[in-house]
Amino acid sequence: xxxxxxxxxxxxxxxxxCGFDIMGFAIDYPGDELKLTIKEKPGITIxxxxxxxxxxxxxxxxxxxxxxxxxxxDRLKYEKGIDIEIYKKISFGSxxxxxxxxxxxxxxxxxxxxxxxFTRKELLSFALEGEKxxxxxxxxxxxxxxxxxxxxxxxxxxxxxxxVPIDVAADLYSIIIHPHLEISTADxxxxxxxxxxxxxxxxxxxxxxxxxxxLMSGDYDLISRSLxxxxxxxxxxxxxxxxxxxxxxxxxxxxxxxxxxGSGPSVFAFSKTKPEANNIGKAMKKVLSELDIDSDIYISxxxxxxxxxxx
Amino acid sequence: xxxxxxxxxxxxxxxxxCGFDIMGFAIDYPGDELKLTIKEKPGITIxxxxxxxxxxxxxxxxxxxxxxxxxxxDRLKYEKGIDIEIYKKISFGSxxxxxxxxxxxxxxxxxxxxxxxFTRKELLSFALEGEKxxxxxxxxxxxxxxxxxxxxxxxxxxxxxxxVPIDVAADLYSIIIHPHLEISTADxxxxxxxxxxxxxxxxxxxxxxxxxxxLMSGDYDLISRSLxxxxxxxxxxxxxxxxxxxxxxxxxxxxxxxxxxGSGPSVFAFSKTKPEANNIGKAMKKVLSELDIDSDIYISxxxxxxxxxxx
Numbered sequence: 343x344x345x346x347x348x349x350x351x352x353x354x355x356x357x358x359x360c361g362f363d364i365m366g367f368a369i370d371y372p373g374d375e376l377k378l379t380i381k382e383k384p385g386i387t388i389x390x391x392x393x394x395x396x397x398x399x400x401x402x403x404x405x406x407x408x409x410x411x412x413x414x415x416d417r418l419k420y421e422k423g424i425d426i427e428i429y430k431k432i433s434f435g436s437x438x439x440x441x442x443x444x445x446x447x448x449x450x451x452x453x454x455x456x457x458x459x460f461t462r463k464e465l466l467s468f469a470l471e472g473e474k475x476x477x478x479x480x481x482x483x484x485x486x487x488x489x490x491x492x493x494x495x496x497x498x499x500x501x502x503x504x505x506v507p508i509d510v511a512a513d514l515y516s517i518i519i520h521p522h523l524e525i526s527t528a529d530x531x532x533x534x535x536x537x538x539x540x541x542x543x544x545x546x547x548x549x550x551x552x553x554x555x556x557l558m559s560g561d562y563d564l565i566s567r568s569l570x571x572x573x574x575x576x577x578x579x580x581x582x583x584x585x586x587x588x589x590x591x592x593x594x595x596x597x598x599x600x601x602x603x604g605s606g607p608s609v610f611a612f613s614k615t616k617p618e619a620n621n622i623g624k625a626m627k628k629v630l631s632e633l634d635i636d637s638d639i640y641i642s643x644x645x646x647x648x649x650x651x652x653x
Numbered sequence: 654x655x656x657x658x659x660x661x662x663x664x665x666x667x668x669x670x671c672g673f674d675i676m677g678f679a680i681d682y683p684g685d686e687l688k689l690t691i692k693e694k695p696g697i698t699i700x701x702x703x704x705x706x707x708x709x710x711x712x713x714x715x716x717x718x719x720x721x722x723x724x725x726x727d728r729l730k731y732e733k734g735i736d737i738e739i740y741k742k743i744s745f746g747s748x749x750x751x752x753x754x755x756x757x758x759x760x761x762x763x764x765x766x767x768x769x770x771f772t773r774k775e776l777l778s779f780a781l782e783g784e785k786x787x788x789x790x791x792x793x794x795x796x797x798x799x800x801x802x803x804x805x806x807x808x809x810x811x812x813x814x815x816x817v818p819i820d821v822a823a824d825l826y827s828i829i830i831h832p833h834l835e836i837s838t839a840d841x842x843x844x845x846x847x848x849x850x851x852x853x854x855x856x857x858x859x860x861x862x863x864x865x866x867x868l869m870s871g872d873y874d875l876i877s878r879s880l881x882x883x884x885x886x887x888x889x890x891x892x893x894x895x896x897x898x899x900x901x902x903x904x905x906x907x908x909x910x911x912x913x914x915g916s917g918p919s920v921f922a923f924s925k926t927k928p929e930a931n932n933i934g935k936a937m938k939k940v941l942s943e944l945d946i947d948s949d950i951y952i953s954x955x956x957x958x959x960x961x962x963x964x
Contacts, residue, residue, distance in 0.1 A: 551864075
């Protein structure tokens with residue numbers, strides 16, 4: 343058995359416009375990296391974290407990756423010890439599943455080094471234990487599921503957990519802009535109304551049905567028509583400076599649709615081609631530049647692989 | 654050109670559990686029949702209606718089929734006259750799209766006899782004019798769309814109208830029980846709450862996404878898990894005597910799922926095989942028999958054809 347493994351776990355876009363709390367997909371980059379080493383002395387130790395500006399706790403019980411590993415080790419009744427090093431590449435509070443990525447990286451790494459005692463679906467429950475730390479105990483499975491399973495996923499149900507990978511026939515590019523602002527998931531959840539109109543909900547699930555059908559049948563026009571969120575985006579969009587202009591600029595540059603990634607502030611768009619994706623990225627970045635807000639652009643296909651071993 | 658044509662337009666099941674106002678499918682039977690004859694003298698005349706116990710108006714402006722035809726003739730600037738005879742085979746207020754069937758039959762018949770000046774999608778708008786009569790002016794496109802397009806459809810949006818046929822990989826039998834009770838669509842709409850919980854809506858659109866994915870991928874387990882309606886069925890089910898027992902009996906007899914057809918009182922279930930469908934039908938009927946309520950059972954595959962010419 344190898345004693346050391348290094349893995350990459352991708353960032354993910356969730357909600358995907360109309361699919362609040364039930365949809366997500368993995369992207370090619372950025373993604374957190376994690377090095378895991380088996381040692382004889384029992385216990386889990388986080389020996390190093392980089393890229394977090396010193397903000398993440400080294401105590402495994404307070405760290406997403408640590409908590410995920412602890413729940414997996416408990417289930418395995420694993421008796422050896424584990425050291426991990428975490429290389430954060432996804433910004434905190436970016437809306438790109440930063441904590442989910444670290445949680446997935448840790449359980450994926452241990453599963454690989456132990457020669458896969460668990461399926462990816464089984465790993466979900468361990469990674470979710472870590473993710474609960476970030477969400478304050480509320481169930482929130484979309485980032486973890488997208489990151490771990492790869493591709494496009496539906497979280498049909500949280501309780502019982504039912505994650506469905508869907509077979510996407512459309513060959514999509516995703517364009518993501520991450521404005522250098524931080525929004526906490528807890529805050530963006532608080533501003534949502536707990537009551538909504540049945541009429542709005544009906545519009546929303548019509549679009550959800552259309553989006554799933556469009557993705558599975560490869561109907562780009564249907565995908566484009568279905569990328570409408572009448573419930574969450576109108577509220578959360580207010581928190582993102584220039585959101586409406588970013589969205590309009592993406593659409594004018596040929597995007598099939600554009601909405602908030604997770605709870606923001608990152609914004610994603612889809613396009614059919616790479617040149618369009620490049621133009622859309624530039625157009626979105628220009629809006630933020632004019633507001634004096636720095637930003638990163640990520641252009642990627644849907645990442646069907648999920649986490650992977652790296653050198 | 655032929656002067657006379659006779660057509661059949663199928664009944665339809667809408668809402669389909671979680672898909673309130675956005676989903677429907679056509680069944681093989683029952684279906685309304687309509688005979689249309691071109692005459693030289695301008696004007697639309699309904700010369701006969703059978704199967705309605707004298708309850709439907711012969712005045713074309715007050716009759717679903719008549720209003721649909723009028724809107725089509727207006728668009729065509731058609732100068733000849735039309736006589737129609739309507740043979741109602743779908744009970745009023747059964748929840749099986751009785752009025753939609755007559756509306757579709759009339760426009761389909763005229764379109765066929767005129768050698769298809771319109772596509773089926775174009776015929777939708779005419780049939781919807783007729784359907785509006787029944788729904789008191791509120792848009793309600795699911796029955797008309799399912800009946801006219803055949804197969805399984807999503808009404809992604811009402812305004813603008815966007816009906817999406819979906820390619821169902823699952824080979825399903827539908828079992829429908831029609832209790833001999835009458836419920837008006839207007840009444841069943843009034844009892845719905847206009848405000849719902851976001852948490853419930855999220856559960857609902859998770860199931861909508863799962864149902865579409867299950868139908869398109871032929872995943873029977875996923876279809877079964879997704880056939881859950883946490884918003885409409887708990888309210889409308891109260892209006893159907895013995896509903897919970899009918900549902901339990903269907904599930905115990907092997908149904909993939911069971912819910913209300915349209916706004917009821919008909920109830921539908923799905924099964925994978927014909928023998929299961931027969932058992933489910935018997936089990937459902939037994940519940941109503943014990944309540945001294947007569948009922949009809951219809952067992953059918955999903956009708957992919959929609960309306961058709963008959964002899």
